[in-house]
Amino acid sequence: MSVEFIGMIQQHKVSETHRPSGPPVDLDYLRSFAQAHESAGFDRILVPHSSTSPDATLTVAYAATVTNRIHFMLAHRPGFVAPTLAARQLATLDQLSGGRLAVHFISGGSDADQRRDGDYLDHDERYARTDEYLQILRRIWTEDAPFDHDGRYYRFEQGFSDVKPKQSPHVPIYFGGASAPALEVAGKHADVYALWGESKQQVLEQITRVRAEAARHGRQVRFSVSFRPILADTERAAWDRAEHILDETRRLRVEQGFSRGGPQQSEGARRLLAASGDGVRADDRLWTAVAKEIGGRSNSTALVGTPSQVAQTLAEYHALGVTTFLIRGFDPLEDAIDYGRELIPATRELTSRVRHAA
16 A cells, blocks of 8 residues: 655644744644645645644644645544534535545543543543444444434434535544553544554554454554654764754753653553663664653654655555554654655655565
8 A cells, every 4th residue: 555644733833842932823834834744745734632722623624725635634532522513523624625634533641631621531431432432423424314322421312414524434534542442442443543653563563453453343454653753964964963852852841841751641652662662762763762751742753864764764664564654843844844855755665666566
């Protein structure tokens, strides 16, 4: 299968090495950010979600109006909107964007972040709720007649939607989570299972687990892995840049009054922090120093090297069964443009060559 590249846009400039700048919603920056990804050859753009950030759904709706071809991946947390309403909203957005929507369902890896929006379910309960939520969404999206539902978390009568997704049978479902309850949900519902940037061995083990879960339901799943590529013209310069990024991350955390990040409350974060053992490097290029500095929050592991070296590493992950790479930089807009110059074309060329040889 051909390789897919996903980028990420935010409503203003911010990263581990950049203090937030501009208003919370900077339209000029957001427009440039989305259009830069389209010009760079990305297939899709993630709009992330947190309990304090601008609304991701409305951001996708805006970004779709200032782009033509690129697709989107909306981060969406079940539990805050009734699934019947969410199904209609997402189907409408897929129609308005011309069938360019996918949704990444995030059950929530942090009790504290969930509680900011009033969600007090524990970890396993959140995944159980997601299971029921996704069952309802898929029925609302695909069924031709109203139906009743009386479940553990949701109850309604004659649920139905006049609007269906433009894509058939429905918008693609991306899903992440490394715990046992998460894998059960992934096997039942995910079209694409998303991992953070782990070692090749860890990724292969997780692919094997998820495939086994999906097979129990007669399904097949594609796989996505997230990295933060750090590129330069030479390998030495790339590693020097990585060290500078780590220094800047530490400096800004001190300025903002943050201590060294404690572990994020999720199995995925635990796996990410374990990728390099007691060190900060795994395999040839996987660098976990920033991830360890911030406690495994978000996709914070990097691949370090020249564009051709990192492309080769991505091709090796592709050979393990990974079809999608979510890549974003520590200099968000500038790195997205840079990835389009060499990294994305080189990776496509390598993976295409292998497919044709097979």
